[in-house]
Amino acid sequence: MIRPPTATGRLADALLLHAAETTGGRPDRWRTELGLGAAGAVLVDLAFIGRVAVRPDGVTVRSAARVEDPVADGVLGALLLTGRGRCLEGCVEHLAPSVYEAVLARLLAEGRLECVRGRFGARYGRCLPTAPAPTPPHGPHADALAALSGAVRRRPPGRRAADGGPAVEAVCAAVEGRLRAAAQTLTCPF
Numbered sequence: 001m002i003r004p005p006t007a008t009g010r011l012a013d014a015l016l017l018h019a020a021e022t023t024g025g026r027p028d029r030w031r032t033e034l035g036l037g038a039a040g041a042v043l044v045d046l047a048f049i050g051r052v053a054v055r056p057d058g059v060t061v062r063s064a065a066r067v068e069d070p071v072a073d074g075v076l077g078a079l080l081l082t083g084r085g086r087c088l089e090g091c092v093e094h095l096a097p098s099v100y101e102a103v104l105a106r107l108l109a110e111g112r113l114e115c116v117r118g119r120f121g122a123r124y125g126r127c128l129p130t131a132p133a134p135t136p137p138h139g140p141h142a143d144a145l146a147a148l149s150g151a152v153r154r155r156p157p158g159r160r161a162a163d164g165g166p167a168v169e170a171v172c173a174a175v176e177g178r179l180r181a182a183a184q185t186l187t188c189p190f
Helices: 011-022 027-048 070-082 088-109 140-152 166-187
Strands: 052-055 058-061 113-118 121-129
Touching: 011 027, 011 088, 011 113, 011 121, 011 140, 027 052, 027 070, 027 088, 027 140, 027 166, 052 166, 058 070, 058 088, 070 088, 088 113, 088 121, 088 166, 140 166
Parallel strands: none
Antiparallel strands: 052 058, 113 121
């Protein structure tokens, strides 16, 4: 088993904490976008540690050995079971709902997010970070976080992940592509 891929923690955690902080504790309103972003973040983390190879045409599992992250282990298992023949966009879309729920549950269990109930019950409550979201130091992790945040918001960041490499570029393009497809489906359902 190995440690999480970066000294600053997991990229999906950082993305959801940042979203919770910037949305006033209502990341659930951006469930589709954050689900795709979180799935992409886990794939980027796995690419950083050499467990997967990410290309625009798909994801290849290089090593199925377990890591110390149950969410990443679940993604590796899902890729092994259903990853063959899927394009990168299909993998990200397939993983998004379960990764979002798992990362959100982990952040709540670790006490990094706190659920504040609204007047109308838990459904309308907010999930607030218990501490300000840490800013990762300059490097591949910070560049990947900036690129994924831009992809989730459908705004290209000023500088794409120069240090993140082709895996970050491919994942961000896949997230943006799935968001465009989701928007098209919502606006033109026929």
